[in-house]
Structure formats: C-alpha cells, structure tokens
Amino acid sequence: MKRHSLERPTLNPLMVGGLVVAMVGLLVDLRGMVSPTTAGGHHEACQGTVNSQVTLSREQLAQLLTVPERDSRDRVSQIAGAPYCQLQNIQVRAGVAAERQVYPLAFDPQTRLVILYEGNEYAGYRFSFQ
Amino acid sequence: MPAIASAFNRPWRTLWLGAMAIALLSTACSQAPTSVRTVPIQQSWELQLGSTVGKHRIAGGLGDISIEMKGDRVYIPFDGEVQANNVAGCYIYSTPDVPAYIFRLCGLKSGKTGRVRSGDTLGTADYLHFAALRRQPEGTWALVEPSKEMLERMISK
Numbered sequence: 001m002k003r004h005s006l007e008r009p010t011l012n013p014l015m016v017g018g019l020v021v022a023m024v025g026l027l028v029d030l031r032g033m034v035s036p037t038t039a040g041g042h043h044e045a046c047q048g049t050v051n052s053q054v055t056l057s058r059e060q061l062a063q064l065l066t067v068p069e070r071d072s073r074d075r076v077s078q079i080a081g082a083p084y085c086q087l088q089n090i091q092v093r094a095g096v097a098a099e100r101q102v103y104p105l106a107f108d109p110q111t112r113l114v115i116l117y118e119g120n121e122y123a124g125y126r127f128s129f130q
Numbered sequence: 131m132p133a134i135a136s137a138f139n140r141p142w143r144t145l146w147l148g149a150m151a152i153a154l155l156s157t158a159c160s161q162a163p164t165s166v167r168t169v170p171i172q173q174s175w176e177l178q179l180g181s182t183v184g185k186h187r188i189a190g191g192l193g194d195i196s197i198e199m200k201g202d203r204v205y206i207p208f209d210g211e212v213q214a215n216n217v218a219g220c221y222i223y224s225t226p227d228v229p230a231y232i233f234r235l236c237g238l239k240s241g242k243t244g245r246v247r248s249g250d251t252l253g254t255a256d257y258l259h260f261a262a263l264r265r266q267p268e269g270t271w272a273l274v275e276p277s278k279e280m281l282e283r284m285i286s287k
Contacts, residue, residue: 042209044208044209044227068267069230069265069266069267070266070267087227090228090279090280091277091279091280092228092231092262092264092276092277092280093231093262093264093274093275093276093277094274094275094276094277094278095275095277096277098228100227100228100229114226114227114229115229116228116229116230116231123229123230123231123264123265124229124230124231124265125229125230126225126226126227126228126229126230127226128226128227129226
C-alpha cells in the first residue's frame with residue numbers, strides 16, 4: 001500500500017482527452033462571457049425633463065403587472081404616477097405614434113421599467129437592465 | 131484497471147470534476163439566451179410561413195414585408211436580444227426599449243443570436259421578410275403593419 005502511494009500517477013488517454021475537451025469548452029465559454037455583446041446593455045438616453053426623485057416601489061410594480069395590455073393609459077398612470085423621464089417618441093406600427101416612459105425601480109435602481117403607450121392605450125412594458 | 135485507479139487519484143479527480151462542473155455550468159448559462167423561440171401568432175392562415183406549396187417552402191406570408199436587400203446588411207436599432215425562431219431560417223429580435231413588440235426577420239444568410247447592441251449587424255440578406263408582432267392580452271402575438279421608421283432603422287445604420 002505504501003509503495004503504491006509513491007508511484008507516479010499514470011494518465012489514462014481517455015481521461016486526458018476528456019479533460020482537454022472540457023477545458024476547451026470552458027475557454028470558449030469564457031471568451032463569450034467577457035465579450036461586450038454579452039455584457040449588460042446601456043439604457044437609451046432620456047429626452048426632455050428628468051424627474052430624478054421618481055422611482056417605482058414594489059407595491060406599484062406589483063399592481064402594474066396586473067394591468068392587461070390594451071387597457072387604458074389612465075389606469076397605468078394612476079398606479080405609476082409621473083415618469084422619471086420619456087424616451088424619444090417612435091413609430092413601431094404604421095400610423096401610430098408610440099410614447100415610452102421610464103420608471104427606475106426603487107429597490108433596484110440599475111433596473112428600469114419601460115412602458116409603451118399608443119395613444120390612450122397601454123401597449124405593454126419591459127424591464128431594461130444595465 | 132490499476133493504472134486507471136492510480137491515475138484517478140485525489141488531485142486529478144478533483145481537477146477533472148471541477149473542470150467538468152464549470153464547463154457544464156457555463157455551457158448551460160451561455161445557451162439560455164440563444165434558445166429557439168416559438169411565437170404563438172394570433173392570426174391563423176392556411177398558408178403559413180415555413181409551410182410548403184408543392185415542393186417549395188413559403189418564405190414569406192401575409193403580414194410580412196419583403197424587402198429587396200441585394201446582399202446588404204440588416205442592423206440592430208436598439209440593444210436587445212436575437213433568438214432563433216422555430217420557423218427555419220427566421221430570427222426573433224426583441225428589445226427592452228420597445229416594449230410590447232417583437233420582430234421576426236426571415237431570409238438572412240447568416241444570423242447572429244444572443245445579446246446584441248444598437249448598430250450591430252444582424253446579417254445580410256438578398257430578400258428580407260420582416261414582420262412586427264404586437265403582444266396581445268391573452269399572450270399571443272398579432273402581426274401588425276410595421277412603420278417605415280422601424281424598417282429604416284433595421285436596414286440602415
């Protein structure tokens with residue numbers, strides 16, 4: 001037993017091959033992880049006035065998430081209040097102007113909720129992570 | 131067998147298991163954002179994108195705008211994510227900067243998937259078949275007429 005523990009380990013080719021494959025796979029993934037395309041995105045710049053005191057609480061967010069798409073804009077505004085800022089107006093659908101309002105989360109300021117309205121209709125939301 | 135047992139002693143075994151665990155974990159994490167996305171379309175027509183007529187595949191259907199690109203590039207207008215669509219040869223682009231909408235792009239010669247940044251090239255196409263889809267309350271996506279502005283953002287930098 002003692003002599004056995006002093007022997008130099010013999011490498012099994014299959015095991016070494018597997019180790020090399022695993023390490024190459026790891027390196028490929030690490031290369032992807034440090035690539036700028038997989039890092040967090042940057043927020044689109046605000047247009048016009050910025051209300052720096054505005055944030056969205058957990059309670060407000062929970063209420064907002066229950067509002068179905070195509071509900072009225074007023075219902076969403078009553079819950080969320082005035083926005084932190086607006087993004088540049090765009091037109092996604094032909095003939096319909098889209099307005100985008102931004103609300104940073106009070107409990108996670110790096111994340112913001114973007115709400116899209118089309119006229120008086122609430123179209124939907126997305127979280128934007130930095 | 132003694133050779134294997136000898137080789138598989140503690141330091142090698144630890145290194146081996148550690149490398150395998152990290153590789154599997156990182157592979158799983160890196161695949162998550164580029165998974166194939168199936169989009170339930172609200173409208174249902176007999177001739178669907180991806181189905182066949184005779185021996186030929188339908189490359190664009192009702193709701194798609196087909197643009198003669200002549201090999202030009204297709205660009206990403208806002209930071210977001212591109213996923214392969216379950217319809218072969220099509221991609222789904224979504225962005226937090228445009229809530230409630232996703233965009234389907236078919237006809238790209240080679241597509242890029244994963245997270246993308248504004249100004250990135252998505253690929254090139256001879257004919258780009260573009261569709262804008264708006265989220266519906268019941269969870270489906272309705273094909274809508276895309277604006278000229280949105281199309282211009284996709285095909286010019």
